[in-house]
Amino acid sequence: MPAREVGVLPPERRRLLLQTALAEFADVGYEGASLNRIIGARHMSKSSFYHYFASKEALFEAVVTDIGGAFVAELAPPGDDELAEGDFWGHIMRLAERLAELSSGDPGFMRLAKLFYLPDVPRNPGSPLAKAAARIDDWIDRALTIGRAGGAVGDDLPIELQRRLLRAVLWAMDEWSVANASNLDHDEIRRLSTAQFEAIRRLLAPGITPLR
Numbered sequence: 001m002p003a004r005e006v007g008v009l010p011p012e013r014r015r016l017l018l019q020t021a022l023a024e025f026a027d028v029g030y031e032g033a034s035l036n037r038i039i040g041a042r043h044m045s046k047s048s049f050y051h052y053f054a055s056k057e058a059l060f061e062a063v064v065t066d067i068g069g070a071f072v073a074e075l076a077p078p079g080d081d082e083l084a085e086g087d088f089w090g091h092i093m094r095l096a097e098r099l100a101e102l103s104s105g106d107p108g109f110m111r112l113a114k115l116f117y118l119p120d121v122p123r124n125p126g127s128p129l130a131k132a133a134a135r136i137d138d139w140i141d142r143a144l145t146i147g148r149a150g151g152a153v154g155d156d157l158p159i160e161l162q163r164r165l166l167r168a169v170l171w172a173m174d175e176w177s178v179a180n181a182s183n184l185d186h187d188e189i190r191r192l193s194t195a196q197f198e199a200i201r202r203l204l205a206p207g208i209t210p211l212r
Helices: 011-028 035-041 046-052 056-075 088-105 107-115 128-149 159-179 186-204
Strands: none
Touching (some): 011 035, 011 107, 035 046, 035 056, 056 088, 056 107, 056 128, 088 107, 088 186, 107 159, 128 159, 159 186
């Protein structure tokens, strides 16, 4: 069952609290995260915190839901109609470019991505990370189906195998990028994004020559 919030924190105080919590979770993990450090940084008492959040799990869910939702809105992944309009790989390339910009320009984005790979976070069915991962996989499935229908994605392999390959490649690349983010500058992140795009394109598109 999703963690329950018990009150409504004013928007700006909520935003600052969630940003502080995101940094704490990303830096020391879910189990190591200290509510005392989080609320102390925001000059909030425990009684005040528990008026708004029932538990650390509820706070973590709010971090993933609120901050994750804001980043998705900023990223603006192409919808089904856009992908089907005839510029499939152009849309995917621009999405990769936006991801690179967010990754290099906003530390919060990489902190949020890091949460997906922490070993101790709640990830049971219905947890915020499980739901977020399911939404990502659903978008991948729809994009793959649309790409195949429009001829931008090859149909030489069964679609279920393509799904597995694509998910494995995307999540592996993302995990490596998150783990090495502190050692990458803006230009390196952009080059890595281009390399990732080309790898996916070579994997899926029929008769593709790598971009120069």
